[in-house]
Amino acid sequence: MRTDSERARRAKKRKKAIHYLVCSVIAVIMLFPFYWMFTTSLKTYGNVMKFPPQWWPDPITLDNFIQLFSRHNFLRYLWNSFYIAALVSIGVVIVSSLAGYAFAKMRFKGSNVLFLIILSGMMMPIEVTIIPLFIALSDLNLANSHFGLIIQPIFGYCGAFGTFLMRQFFITVPTELIEAGKIDGASHLRIFRKIVLPLASSTIATLVIFTFLQSWNDYLMPLVLLNDSRTYTLPLGLKLFASEMGVEWNLVMAGATFSTLPMLIVFFFAQRKFMESLAMAGLKG
Amino acid sequence: MKSKSKLFDKEQLWGYSFISPMLIGFIVISLLPIIATIVISLTNWAMLNNDVKFIGFENYMKLFNDPLFYKVAKNTFLFTLLLIPSNLVLTLGLASLLRDNFKGVGFFRTAVFTPVVTTVVVWGILWKYIFQTDNGLVNTLLSMINLQGPQWLYNANLAIPVAVFVTLVKGLGLNTVIFIGAMKDVPTMYYEASEIDGASKMRQFFSITLPSIAPSIFLVTIITMIGSLKVFAQIDTLTGGGPGTSSFVFVYYIYQQAFKYYNFGYASAISAVLFCLIVILTIIQWKLRKRWVYHEN
Numbered sequence A: 001m002r003t004d005s006e007r008a009r010r011a012k013k014r015k016k017a018i019h020y021l022v023c024s025v026i027a028v029i030m031l032f033p034f035y036w037m038f039t040t041s042l043k044t045y046g047n048v049m050k051f052p053p054q055w056w057p058d059p060i061t062l063d064n065f066i067q068l069f070s071r072h073n074f075l076r077y078l079w080n081s082f083y084i085a086a087l088v089s090i091g092v093v094i095v096s097s098l099a100g101y102a103f104a105k106m107r108f109k110g111s112n113v114l115f116l117i118i119l120s121g122m123m124m125p126i127e128v129t130i131i132p133l134f135i136a137l138s139d140l141n142l143a144n145s146h147f148g149l150i151i152q153p154i155f156g157y158c159g160a161f162g163t164f165l166m167r168q169f170f171i172t173v174p175t176e177l178i179e180a181g182k183i184d185g186a187s188h189l190r191i192f193r194k195i196v197l198p199l200a201s202s203t204i205a206t207l208v209i210f211t212f213l214q215s216w217n218d219y220l221m222p223l224v225l226l227n228d229s230r231t232y233t234l235p236l237g238l239k240l241f242a243s244e245m246g247v248e249w250n251l252v253m254a255g256a257t258f259s260t261l262p263m264l265i266v267f268f269f270a271q272r273k274f275m276e277s278l279a280m281a282g283l284k285g
Numbered sequence B: 001m002k003s004k005s006k007l008f009d010k011e012q013l014w015g016y017s018f019i020s021p022m023l024i025g026f027i028v029i030s031l032l033p034i035i036a037t038i039v040i041s042l043t044n045w046a047m048l049n050n051d052v053k054f055i056g057f058e059n060y061m062k063l064f065n066d067p068l069f070y071k072v073a074k075n076t077f078l079f080t081l082l083l084i085p086s087n088l089v090l091t092l093g094l095a096s097l098l099r100d101n102f103k104g105v106g107f108f109r110t111a112v113f114t115p116v117v118t119t120v121v122v123w124g125i126l127w128k129y130i131f132q133t134d135n136g137l138v139n140t141l142l143s144m145i146n147l148q149g150p151q152w153l154y155n156a157n158l159a160i161p162v163a164v165f166v167t168l169v170k171g172l173g174l175n176t177v178i179f180i181g182a183m184k185d186v187p188t189m190y191y192e193a194s195e196i197d198g199a200s201k202m203r204q205f206f207s208i209t210l211p212s213i214a215p216s217i218f219l220v221t222i223i224t225m226i227g228s229l230k231v232f233a234q235i236d237t238l239t240g241g242g243p244g245t246s247s248f249v250f251v252y253y254i255y256q257q258a259f260k261y262y263n264f265g266y267a268s269a270i271s272a273v274l275f276c277l278i279v280i281l282t283i284i285q286w287k288l289r290k291r292w293v294y295h296e297n
Helices: A001-041 A063-070 A072-103 A111-123 A126-140 A147-155 A157-171 A173-182 A187-201 A203-219 A220-225 A234-245 A248-267 A273-283 B002-040 B058-063 B067-098 B105-119 B118-131 B137-144 B160-183 B187-195 B201-212 B214-228 B231-239 B250-259 B264-293
Strands: none
Touching: A001 B067, A001 B105, A001 B118, A063 A072, A063 A248, A063 B002, A072 A111, A072 A147, A072 A157, A072 A173, A072 A187, A072 A203, A072 A220, A072 A234, A072 A248, A072 B002, A111 A157, A111 B002, A111 B264, A126 A147, A126 B250, A126 B264, A147 A157, A147 A203, A147 A220, A157 A273, A157 B002, A157 B058, A173 A187, A187 A203, A187 A220, A187 B002, A203 A273, A203 B187, A220 A234, A220 B105, A220 B137, A234 A248, A234 B118, A234 B231, A248 A273, A248 B118, A273 B105, A273 B160, A273 B214, A273 B231, B002 B201, B002 B250, B002 B264, B058 B118, B067 B105, B067 B160, B067 B201, B067 B250, B105 B160, B118 B160, B118 B231, B160 B201, B160 B231, B187 B201, B201 B214, B214 B264, B231 B250, B250 B264
């Protein structure tokens, strides 16, 4: 009897060990590309070309990163990407929380139809609307600016998704709360700002993470619209840098590391919220 | 009575004013451009053409006789066909491995999820480096065991599979986390009951887990299909559509026709076809979601 339980315990232990082993192998496979990117960015050109490969850079050099800032304008690209994504996020939160609240809690004629119409924006992604948008922005002399990059996501896919997400949340807010505000004589705008919006902070965080990443990742629109290196965003700047550098992979990987590091750092500090939010957006969006 | 209807009107006005920024923006930024795309697709508009006029469905006739369009459709189909089964098998496996809370599970989930938050362009360029014919990591490792690796990105038969692989690895974490969430919603008493009946883990997975999370699996499949239709940045960074035209996909073809050759009319016809496909899949997605996952309203 005792040996039986001992055997069972041992089998359980072995199972656990195998489980850890499998998970570890997977983690190594998933993270190795990042390790390779980072270590290549610290190598000299000569050592990148070496066979067998250098698994750890020797000597370690920061020259590649210095070139990003001296010969190229990666800091400018970073700023452009950051401020565009920030403005897009703010814009999406404002317009979609207003619309989402109205669709959840206000009665007006045609609200159901109008909600479906706005939701249909999710079927009109930039990939299918870019030609007329490019023509219109060119005619308005706004093609080589960030205007389109900021406005399109707010009222396109992200805004439509945001309206849906915010409405889903606001439906769960008890109507008595709003009625109480009305009895106190507060206006709709005041109730919205002071009572309803603070309740939605978690949903707003989800929407911001989703929207910021969409804008941060955007490649097609900058590629089509921008042709002045001072206006480039990180993805576009990096792509053109990589084409220019060819096989100087030490430089290209330095650019790649620099481009992805800010987002990875933010992600590591808020992993749980990132995963939760993007999974939720992935299912709904 | 009169004052009540007045109050009601004011109430309506508030509603309209709250939705108006989004509604007006949607009309200008999404609805009008979609209509414009369809209208432009009926013209011969091109940058070097001074005589722009309506030509009816000529662009569409041309499209359905265009071998490259069939290649694009075939490539997109192949992309979807390779991506969806491999994605489902791997993410369901990963989700089963990482579902239960054990020491260190957070680290493993984060490791799988990290590519999801990596910029597509960075990811594409990184894998272009890894798949280089000479000096790329994959072929270097192969040569260490005396194998000669193929020209991954410059071989017409391998370009799409490599792009699928790169897309697959990037997206694994997202679907894994979605499935972990779905698996956690399955009542534990199902498992406890089947354990008493002596069911194996394998049996439990196929008889309990899989049927319980079927709605999520269908939704993820549809969403992956829509995503496959819109693939662009990976292709542009990995292969540039090549070699030749062997990895052309919808958005790449639109991009080339519209912004390299400035054939706005023809490119709009391709866009309109893509739009129709997205509409069909999105409507299916909404119908499924309404029926299964969220009991909205």
